[in-house]
Amino acid sequence: MERVIVEDLSFSYGYGFELRDISLRVKSGSIVTLLGPNGSGKTTLLKCINALLKPKTSCVYVDGKDVLKMKESELAKLMGYVPQSHSPVFPYTVLDVVLMGRTSYLNIFQQPSRADIDKAEEALKSVGLYSLRDRPYTEISGGERQLVLIARALAQEPKVILLDEPTAHLDFKNQFKVLRVIKEVARKRDVAVIMSLHDPNLAYLFSDVIALMKDGRIVACSDPNSVITRENIRAVYGIDAEIVDNGRGKLVLPLEAV
Secondary structure (H helix, E strand, O other): OEEEEEEEEEEEOOOOOEEEEEEEEEEOOOEEEEEOOOOOOHHHHHHHHOOOOOOOOOOEEEOOEEHHHOOHHHHHHHEEEEOOOOOOOOOOEHHHHHHHHHHHHOOOOOOOOHHHHHHHHHHHHHOOOHHHOOOEHHHOOHHHHHHHHHHHHHHOOOOEEEEEOOOOOOOHHHHHHHHHHHHHHHHHHOOEEEEEEOOHHHHHHHOOEEEEEEOOEEEEEEOHHHHOOHHHHHHHHOOOEEEEEOOOOEEEEEHHHO
16 A cells, blocks of 8 residues: 655755655555765655655645644654664663654653563564663664664654665665665565665665655656666766666666776
8 A cells, every 4th residue: 555645745945955846655565765866855855754844735645644734743653764873962772762762652751661662672673683772872883773773763663664874874784784674674564664875776676666866856766677777877976877787686887987
């Protein structure tokens, strides 16, 4: 089923850049990747979908509900958001960080219950970090931090997860580790995932649909084989590239670097 519907979304910061006529549909259990260079509007679009930024008109719906008309706590139960980075001031434990995902289920002075802790621990198990639950979040690796933030989003029990550059600042191995976890979460939990990426190769490997963005617009939106073409890479990134098909998938090789 179509979990998220974005219809003719437009947004402007008021100083030039704007999103224009964005339409997108995301099914449960699928991954849609916003792919494009810096400044193409990926982060802005994610924030509009999550109502952190307010589009000019109501145009984002989750399960048929207008996100602009939802209370913050109601939206948090439907949608998890994983930012590019998270640098807490205090050395919270890994479990404490994940428990923050249960906030929308608690009253203002209410402490997490045993059931909330169980949900948080289950989320940590889902990303393979249960053994780190008592470690200070500030003392774990960058890849582990990113997985903890994904676990925090899972603790919300959302139907949609948004991830802004989940592989940013990660080494080669951890990029694949994080994206494999994201794909597993989408499939096993039937969660609709929308994430932004810079790398067309990663987008090709881990997406069901790629929305290629440039200058605040979606210029192509379809399955990875249809979107990752030499013509589209040139149009969006401004470089010539060779698209190599090794029988298992495509690889984008910038000709300037070969």
